[in-house]
Each structure stands twice: as C-alpha cells, then as structure tokens.
Amino acid sequence: MAEEQGKKHFGIKDIAKLAGVSIATVDRVLNNRKDVSDSTREKVLAIIKENNYQPNLFARSLSVKNNLNVAVLIPKTSFQTGYWQLCLDGINKGKEELEPFGIHTHIFLYDQEKRATFKKAAAEVLKQNFSAVVIAPIFEKETQEFVSDCHKRKMQTVYINSDIPSKSTLGYIGPDLYSTGRLAGNLTSYLVQPHAKILVLNVAKGLENYRYLETKIEGFQEYLGQVDPTIKIDIVDIPYNEYEQIELELKASIKRYNPDLIFFTNSRVAVLGRFYTEHPRMKKPKIIGFDFLGSNVDYLASGVVDFLICQRPDKQGYFALNYLYRYFLKRESFEGYKPMPIDILTKENYLFYEN
Template sequence: MMSDDKEKKRFGIKDIAKLADVSIGTVDRVLNNRKDVSEATRKKVKDIIKENNYQPNLYARSLSVKNNIKISVIIPKTSLQTGYWQLCLDGINKGIQELEPFGIQTEVFLYDQEDVHTFLEVSEKTIKSNFNAVVIAPIFIKETEAFVKKCHRKKLQTIYINSDIPTKSTLGYIGPNLNSTGRLAGNLTSYLVGTNAKILILNIAKGLENYKYLDTKIEGYRTYLNDLDRNFRIEVIDIPYNEYEEVEKELLSNIEKFTPDVLFVTNSRVSVVGRFFHDHQEIKKPYIIGFDFLEANVDYLSKGIVDFLICQRPDKQGYFALNYLYRFFLLKENVTNFKPMPIDIITIENYMFYEN
C-alpha cells in the first residue's frame, strides 16, 4: 500500500484536469493565471488544487523561464555616514541566492544618493538591457518617475522599496508605512513629556531636497501630537550636511536657541546627534528618538544617549521585493500592491536581543 506522501507526489495536472472535467490546457491556464477561463471553471480548478495540496514542480517550471527572467535592482550604495543601505543589500543578496536555482538572474546597480548622474547612468543601463523587472529605491523623485514611465513603456515590471512616489509601480511598494512611523514617534514622545513641551524635529542629510518621504513621517508625527491638544511647541530644522563638524555647528546653534525637551531625528543619522551630546556633556540632553538598527546608532543607545530607535527592517524590504517577483513570475500569483514592514521599537533594555 502506497503512503499518503507518495500519493500526493503522484498527484499532478492530469489528475486536476480529470477531477475538474476540463482539459490539461485549461488547468495550465489557471496555474499560470492566464485569460480565456471562466470564473466558475477557474474557481473549480483552484478548489481542487487547494483540497489536494497540489504544489507545482517549480524546478521543472524554472526550465521554461531559465535565462529569460532577469531582474535589475537599483538602490543607493552605502555611504560613510550610514550603513542603512548595506542592510537592504544583505536582504537582496539573500533573495538572489534563493532565486538562482530557479533560473532567475539578478543584477544589482548601486548609485550615489548625492549624485543624480549616477542614478541616471544605472537606470539607462537597465533600460538598454533585457530585464523583465526592476526593484527601485527612489531617492531622486523626478528622475525616478521618468525612468519608471520608460520601464512601463518597455513592459518592465516595477516595484518600490523603502519609500513610495506618486508615479505608481506595477507591483506596488514594500516598506514602512511612513505616516505610521511618524505617528509611532509621536506616541513615544507623548509619554516622555508633558504639556507645553518643546520639540525639535531634525532632518539631517546632504541633498535634503531628495528626501521628500521624510515629510510624510513629519506629518504623522505632528498630527499625532497636535491631536492631543497639549500645546506642544514643534519646530522643524533642516541640517543639509553629512560631515560631523558641519552638523555639530548647526546643533550647537539650534539646541541653544530652542532648548528642546525632545529631539526627533527623522532618519538613520541619529548617531551624529548621539555623538554631539557625548562630546558636549555640558549641554543638558533632551530625549532623543531616531531610526534604524545600525551599529553606530546602537552604540549611543547602549550608552543611554539615544532613548528610542524605530526600526523599519530594510533587510526584509530587499528580500521581500525579490520574493514578490519570484511569486509573480514563477508562481503566477497576483501580489499585493503594498507590503507594510513591521515597525519595531528598540531601547537600551532590548537592543541586545534584536536582529535585523
């Protein structure tokens, strides 16, 4: 007598067709999400597939796509100021390793987020090559929108990570809900200080005009706090520098001017603020909230200088983007347009047990 496992292994497309009383071609069209199948028949076939736990032979299917599915990944390169994009690249590399056995080829293009010409260069390489899909981390909004429109004219599938932009991609966006990350920071702030507290929001990065997504975080933060009706005094300061010495001068001036109770750093540059208060212990430290589980940030969290880190799982963003494309091309699934990342809160009490 044959075991249940062996019987399941023998269950195939012919068996599905027989049970559904349709042709093998119809089953194939349902499996590959093609048209020309009535909704009633499609449902009947899918129900049989589910009831019998049928799993398509992906290795066999990969033979039909081998050397045909090519994915381009366009993300910023890691800078001396932040290792955020290295975490994203780690997730992408993990996805690449998992996809290679299925014949899906992936090429990563890195651009300098302070130099738009480097983005234009790698995007043009993608357009001129025979890619089927593009994973994009948008920094230069206008140029990205123009590039995505070219991709769509060439029938290239597109998917965004880290931040969304007005020109929609074909497969949506994988990343944090930026408004919710701001609201979470607002929620933390509400427990730290009382009525009439002074709050300073810091945008720290060279080329801030390209970081429009930070406005969405700030909107969520402001809205949450304003709705509490506690008369918080909120100021937003842009510090368009990367070098510590330049940021230090701006912080000295603005901390003295505003004497904030809370500093909300809108990106992963919170370590530079941590360094500032480490170097200037004569200045009373406010509560500090920032983003991302980076070594430099965690260092100041462990010293009690940074109070909260909000983490957005950049590694998972890169990995899930490739996983979505695998499901789209090999499994023929209709993937969702938005995959929100979990938003984690890291403190001095739990950072030792956290992993990206």
C-alpha cells in the first residue's frame, strides 16, 4: 500500500532527485528539447519508465487551453461518394474527445472539384491563429503554397489520405498508396490466368487532381509485371461524375477491351456495380475496388464486386487529431508517416467489419 501511494505521488522532483539532475533538465527531457546530453536523457527516461511516470496532461492542457486551436481542411462529402463523410466522422469523434484537454478543432470544407474553394478555405485558415492544420491535399500546387504559408507562420501541418512532395512538418497519416496498388495486384494474380486482360478504371471529374491514383497504379503494374509479364493492362480515364455519362464510357471501354478483371482505383466502384446490374447480359469480369461505403458493400454482398480494399478514412481523421494531442500535450516527436492498415473485404467477411 505504501509503495502504491509513493508511485501515485511520484513526480518531476522525484525523477530529478533519482537522476541527480535539476528539475529544469527533467522538464527539457519531458518536452523533448535538444539541450540535454544523450547519457543524461537516457538516465532520466529509464527512471521515468521504471516508475511508470505519467505527465499530468490535464494540468498541461491548462497552459495551452486558450491558444491551442487546430484547423482541419478537407473536402466536403458529395452525392457520388460518402468517403469524406467517414473521414469527417472520425475527425468529429477526435474533436469531442480532445475538447477537455484544451484542443479546439475547427473544420473547413472545400469542393474537391473546384480549386477556388480550396484557396478560399485555405485563406480563411491563414487569417486565424491556429497551432496546426490537418490537410487532405487534393490540389497539389495550391496545397504546396498553403503549406509554405503555414510554415512561415510556425503552424504545424499533417497530411491525411494522400501524400505530396511538399512535406508537412508532422508527416502523413493514411494508407501506403503504393502498397495498396501492390495488394490489388496480388489479389489479381490469384483471380486471372496468364495472358489475361486487365482494365484499370479511374472514374471522377477532375482526374488531373488525383495524383495519388497514379501511385496505386504504379504499385499494381509493378507487382503484376513481376509475377506474370503476359498479363495485359490497359488504363482508362472516365472524367465524369454523372452516371449517364459514365455508363456510355463504360460500354465503349468494356466492349473494346473485354477485360477479365477490372481494377477500380477509387471509392466509387458502386457505379461499376450498378452498370453490371443494369446490364446482366454483359459478361461480368472480376472486380476489385476501394472502401467500406454502404453503396459499395451492397454490390459486394450481391457478388457483383469481388473485393473491397479498405483504407479506414474515419481512422485517418481520428488519428490525425490524436497525433496532434500527443505532439502538443505529451510532447512526443514524430517523423515520416503513420501508414494505416490495409484491409481486404469479401462477401464472406464484410458483415464482421466496421470502419
């Protein structure tokens, strides 16, 4: 009991005494400052670990409560897909959990088909005194300019959903896009025979902004090229959102390529499910698409879509805010990015899955 009582009140003064250093030195270690020798840092961290010391996060939050505001800049959801709504759900969950710690989250939405809306939302963010910004970078050039302005203002940045060459200060949280492509290639290799014909479909208005799709396709092509060079891969862009226009393009492309498998590169694979449902006389190939959305799952359940690769958009948004909580309050340091798990769903296991 005495031991438990001692542990309960174990604090910075006790750490300093055991390590033979000043309280200021312990504080520098806890805040990950560089002006501490490696040997001293290791000694202090060892004592912290041995005694299971936990900083008083509520006390620490009081010091930032009035000046720690976080912005989130992501696309608004659209009638074509609920992908960004899932991301927003995760952000709202994190927002609610972090409010008691003095981290206040402000959400700014833009239209992923209109650059001007991104620039307007980004300008609104820059007008305010934010400590950090979570960004979904659809428009590469505009994002690079915005991030540069953020860094000039000492605002931390973190990317979600896709990465771009202009690096954020706290890295990227999301799927390893190249690996998702390779995973799709791996699934494909089990579904088709040598000399099979594969059709890669990119379907969305403003495809020139979806650079991350190219990364997926690179991984897909490389994997299959290594496994079976006889497999023929064709890529078709359908730059529309309206189903009637997509339907016409699908008819022409499927008639031309007669694919054994279709790799649908984004979360709108439900349009392909609808197409084959409405055209039952057409030979349906194997279909691989992305994301655990209700419309996609319906076609997975009916057997029209064979596999869904899930990238957990809700967890991306939630983890991004948790990332900032750990950075600002727990004083943890981060490098690179946090890849999300890549999940595979089929007709047999989708009932046991949730975002």
